[in-house]
Amino acid sequence: MSVRRIAELAGVSPCTVSLSLHNSPKIPAATKRRVLRIAQRLGYRPNARVAELMAQMRLKRDPKLDACFGVISFYDSARPWEKARHLERIYEGMTERAAALGYRLEPFWLRAPGMTPARLRAILEARGIQGLLCFGSPDLDEEIPPELGHFAIVTQGVSIKTPLHRIASHAHNDMWRVLKTVSQLGYRRPGLVIGAYEGQRSAHAYLCVYLGWCHLVLGTPPPIPVLNLVHVEEAPFMSWIGEHRPDVVIFAHHYNALADFESILRRHDIRVPEDLGVAVVTQIIEGTNFSGLQANQRLVGAWAVELLVARIINSDFGLPTHPRIEMVEMDWVEGKTLRPQRL
Secondary structure, eight states: OOHHHHHHHHTSOHHHHHHHHTTOTTSOHHHHHHHHHHHHHTTOOOOHHHHHHHHHHHHTSOTTSSOEEEEEEOSSSSOGGGTOHHHHHHHHHHHHHHHHTTOEEEEEETTSTTOOHHHHHHHHHHTTOOEEEEOOOSSTTBOOOGGGTTSEEEEESSOBOSOOEEEEEOHHHHHHHHHHHHHHTTOOOEEEEEEHHHHHHTTTHHHHHHHHHIIIIISSSOSSOOEEESSOOHHHHHHHHHHHOOSEEEEEOOGGGHHHHHHHHHHTTOOTTTTOEEEEEESOOTTSSOEEEEOOHHHHHHHHHHHHHHHHHTTOOSOOSSOOEEEEOOEEEOOSSOOOOOO
């Protein structure tokens, strides 16, 4: 049974039938329901091979056409990636992968003066934009406005409360890898120093893995209490070091805090790694002497684009019932702050 026959019975064009069968947001819901009822009654089945070829043709089209994804931001600036290096790398990953697949990116600022969700929806629909890449939000409880709920959306990180397909760092595996690495080097008293920002952004996985690792590997509760810091506060850190004497510090904090952390160690004549091993878990380590894990931001951006392209190809619009979460593991950076211990 052909699309043309369905169009005749439904009183619409073949193009409308095709868009309806692909659940396009451009077609009214009532029309889509009518087309679908007729197609089901006639036993219509799409040709999977043709659908695959059409998807490939769409990916290969000239990016100068209307192949565009919107990039939405809940931050306090129009382009937050221009103010933060780790966000800049995510945006670079998005841009490069989108271009390779035949798409361009256009930023939209949800906090812009005069901008409302309804107005943004109208702008996106007028420009034929069906897919949105979300950069997350400084507010972990942020939600996608209902007016944007019918678009295909992919976000990065854990900050958006609305159920969405998302790409996030694999915080569980990352912390386990750091602890396994320092253990293999012979360290036996690992202490965890965690920033409030990293605690929230990892959905507290760093803390949970550390506690679980101590029970499973050391066979005891953590020998050293976890030190939670908002910033790199010198007095509580030095008090913690003096009282508990860790042989290695797992420092999970924002990368902007690394310079202050290094200054504290230097001021107190703590030699690293001779007196104390240090492994950091952060967004960017490059340019420092620290050993540890840094986020693979470009891969986060690239995977977000690939997931969004898959949604567009499969006509997967709207908020998902079962969100897909893809995890990106961090990269190990071999610095100068760890060394094998004498057992």
